[in-house]
Every structure is written in C-alpha cells, then in structure tokens.
Amino acid sequence: MQTAVKQVRDLAIEQPSSVRVFERFGIDYCCGGRKPLEQVCEEQQISLPQILEKLAEAQQSAPEPTEPWTTRPLAELVEHIVQKCHAPTRSELERLTALSHKVRSRHGSLHPELTQVEGLVQQIAEEMAPHMDKEERVLFPYIISLEETRRRGLPKPYAFFGSVATPIASMMAQHDIVGVALASIRELTNEFQLPDGACPTYHALYTTLADFERLTHRHVHLENNVLFVRAIDLAGKD
Ligand SMILES: [Fe+2]
Ligand SMILES: [Fe+2]
Structure with missing residues (x-):
C-alpha cells in the first residue's frame, strides 16, 4: 500500500x-x-x-530493526515499556512538578498561563502514577501470563476483571486524558516558545515539557497501537 x-x-x-x-x-x-x-x-x-x-x-x-515490536515476545515489550517509558516518566514528572512550581512562583504574575501549566502538570502526575502502577501490578503481568499460556497450549489464565479488553479500555481512556492535558500545555506555552529574557529555570521547564510530550507519545503509541492490540488479539484466540 x-x-x-x-x-x-x-x-x-x-x-x-x-x-x-x-x-x-x-x-x-x-x-x-x-x-x-x-x-x-x-x-x-x-x-x-x-x-x-x-x-x-x-x-x-536509520534502518529498521530486523525484529520489530509487532513480533518480539510481549514480555520483552513490557520490560522495554517499564524501563524506557515508565521509569523516565516517574523521574521527569517529579522534575516537572518542582520546575513548574518554581517558574510559576517567580514569573506567574507576568505570565498567568504558568498557573495553568503548573495545574496541568499536577493533573498529569496524579493521573499517571496510579495508571502506571495498575499496568505494572495487574495488566502487564496478566498479558505476560496470557502469552505464556498460549505458548504452552494451556487455557487462558483467570482474570478478576473478565476480558483483558476491559482494563485496556480504561487505560486507553486515561491515555486520552493525559493527551488532552499535554495538548493544552503545548497551546498555553505557544508551542514551548520562551518569552524574551527567560531565566534558565524557565528554559529547563520548557525543554523538559517538550521532551516529556515526546516520551509520552512514544509510550502511549507502544501501548495503544502495539501491546494492547496484540494482547486483545491473543486473548481472542480460543
Ligand atoms: Fe504505560
Ligand atoms: Fe498506559
């Protein structure tokens, strides 16, 4: 095509x-x-x-890897998401919380949008922390056991949540909420454009926000478009 x-x-x-x-x-x-x-x-x-x-x-x-995430074992993909997406998300959100607070308290009177940016960072942090915990404690282990039982020709493992599509739908709805908050930050900051004479902390905040947006888009892409699609496909094979 x-x-x-x-x-x-x-x-x-x-x-x-x-x-x-x-x-x-x-x-x-x-x-x-x-x-x-x-x-x-x-x-x-x-x-x-x-x-x-x-x-x-x-x-x-950048030639494509010989074995893409669409075919590599799901356990490997989960490990990659936890190490390369969840770990930096946790550390960057901690930095962003401190940076957005500092920049708002120093420059918020001249730049009122900084109050909204700080609130949105807070909202994302409150959404993402329990979200990633649920993925790591419930959904990801279930997906790995689903792959393992399929590989060994055993029946699907029991899940208290019924179909794997249920927690996946709820995770995807939370991704959307975070996506909307990130788009609002991009708009409020005029695509991360710094005002004249911005201090180094202001610079650090905008650079970190732009990096965090890229990280989150990759993270959500790997889950919504690869991991979750493959898990639902695997669960459907009875
Ligand atoms: Fe995740
Ligand atoms: Fe997620």
Whole structure:
C-alpha cells in the first residue's frame, strides 16, 4: 500500500524511524493516529511530498530493526515499556512538578498561563502514577501470563476483571486524558516558545515539557497501537 494512504499509526508501527519525522511536524501518531497520512497533511496544511521525502530519508539513515515490536515476545515489550517509558516518566514528572512550581512562583504574575501549566502538570502526575502502577501490578503481568499460556497450549489464565479488553479500555481512556492535558500545555506555552529574557529555570521547564510530550507519545503509541492490540488479539484466540 502507498505510504500516503496508510494510517499514521500504522506507519509509526511499521517504520519506527517515521516517529521522529511525525514529531518534527507535530503529527499525532498515537491517540489521534487513525487517519491516512494524506488526510493529516491536508488538515494541518503540511506538504505531503515533503513529508514523504523526509520519511524516505529517515528510513535510509536509520534502518529498521530486523525484529520489530509487532513480533518480539510481549514480555520483552513490557520490560522495554517499564524501563524506557515508565521509569523516565516517574523521574521527569517529579522534575516537572518542582520546575513548574518554581517558574510559576517567580514569573506567574507576568505570565498567568504558568498557573495553568503548573495545574496541568499536577493533573498529569496524579493521573499517571496510579495508571502506571495498575499496568505494572495487574495488566502487564496478566498479558505476560496470557502469552505464556498460549505458548504452552494451556487455557487462558483467570482474570478478576473478565476480558483483558476491559482494563485496556480504561487505560486507553486515561491515555486520552493525559493527551488532552499535554495538548493544552503545548497551546498555553505557544508551542514551548520562551518569552524574551527567560531565566534558565524557565528554559529547563520548557525543554523538559517538550521532551516529556515526546516520551509520552512514544509510550502511549507502544501501548495503544502495539501491546494492547496484540494482547486483545491473543486473548481472542480460543
Ligand atoms: Fe504505560
Ligand atoms: Fe498506559
């Protein structure tokens, strides 16, 4: 299938190098990624030939891994998410909480949007902490045992929550809430543009917010579009 008519989320799955291009052009490939690339370009007034050229370049400079996350064992993918997404999310949210508080208390009178930014960081931290705990304590271990029993030809493991689709739907709804809060931060900060004469802490806050947004988009993409899709598929095979 031609790249232009493929859904953005599918391109992100098939060609992980495309994620950098989507980030650069502000294209949502995780929660809102169920749209063909050509439609996204039209909506966001981005040149389709330019994106196609950048995607081809990215693929050439970063060859795709031989075994992508769509086929690697789910236990490995879970381990990757916990180490590379959950651990930095916890540490960065701690930093962002302190940074947003400091910058708001120093510059909030001149820049009232900083009060909203601090509130949104707080909201994301309160949403993400129990969310990741639930994934690590309940959902991920269940997905790993589901994969293991399937591999050994045994019946599906018992789950108090019934179908695996139930906790997955609730996790995806929470991802959406965090996605909306991040989009609000991007808008309030005018795409992370610093005001003239911003102090180093202001710089640190905006850089960390931009990095955190990228990290969260990758995190949510790996769960919504790869791990959860594969887990539901696995659970459905009876
Ligand atoms: Fe997660
Ligand atoms: Fe999650």
